[in-house]
Amino acid sequence: MTAPLSQRLKSMTGETHDRLDRRIMAAEPFADIANYRRFLAVQYAFHRDLDALYADPVLASLLPDLSARNRLERIGADLADLDAPVPAADGTAPFAPGAIELPPALGWLYVAEGSNLGAAFLYKAAAALGLDGDRGARHLAGHPDGRARHWRAFTGALDGLSLSGAEDARVIDGARAAFTRVHALVERHFA
Secondary structure (H helix, E strand, C coil), rough: CCHHHHHHHHHHHHHHHHHHHHHHCCCCCCHHHHHHHHHHHHHHHHHHHHHHHEEEHHHHHHHCCHHHHHHHHHHHHHHHHHCCCCCCCCCCCCCCCCCCHHHHHHHHHHHHHHHHHHHHHHHHHHHHHECCCEEEEHCCCCCCCCCHHHHHHHHHHHHHCCCHHHHHHHHHHHHHHHHHHHHHHHHHCCC
């Protein structure tokens, strides 16, 4: 029996994910407000890449509360709280409205939603800087229903999709591409 897609994604992207986590923590994003601003710039740039996905009607029909999962505005508000500029677009947006390919988009959303699940630790680190869900760390705050429940709703919908083997592989490739993109953004903003 084949493992659910969410479990295969975790297994097939684990090394890339771990490498990214180590790089982010090596940058010490919670050492001070200046570093946290850099972290917010990374978050904003990545979520700007995904913005079109959250408004896509096909994806919205497949994934629960998709538009409400978009954290771009909250990250923008966090930047504004800290008098940090919105990072300039670099022209590498992987998705354009009306031209979204489902399998890679699912992989990118898996990475974004997984980062929300893992943000509980980051939210506590932001609190040490005096930030919270009302100021500077909105995008790290948990969902009112709970992080785990929110994640399970997403992965349940993902695992319930009927995809071919080739489409599954493209979802995994999309997740790897998303992790690689975040890594590149960390390198840029923490250089």
